[in-house]
Amino acid sequence: MQIELKVESHPSGRWTLKHRDxxxxNFSDYPAGSPLFGNENPAKFYRAVAREIADLNKQGHEVQYEDVL
Incomplete structure (x- = not known):
């Protein structure tokens, strides 16, 4: 299955990963409390994004990824 991931940043400094298949x-947020939702720490956020992409690839999904420009 093809899954699209998109990073969004909020002016407050929070980072969120959105997904859709x-x-x-429409894109959906990951659940509140996840390091992929509303994370204030970019390093922790991007480590979680890398893990998510790796997990989706292991499950056989084709991942398209778009970061903040």
């Missing part, structure tokens, strides 16, 4: 029209 080929069946979804």
């Amino acid at each position: 080929h069946r979804d029209e």
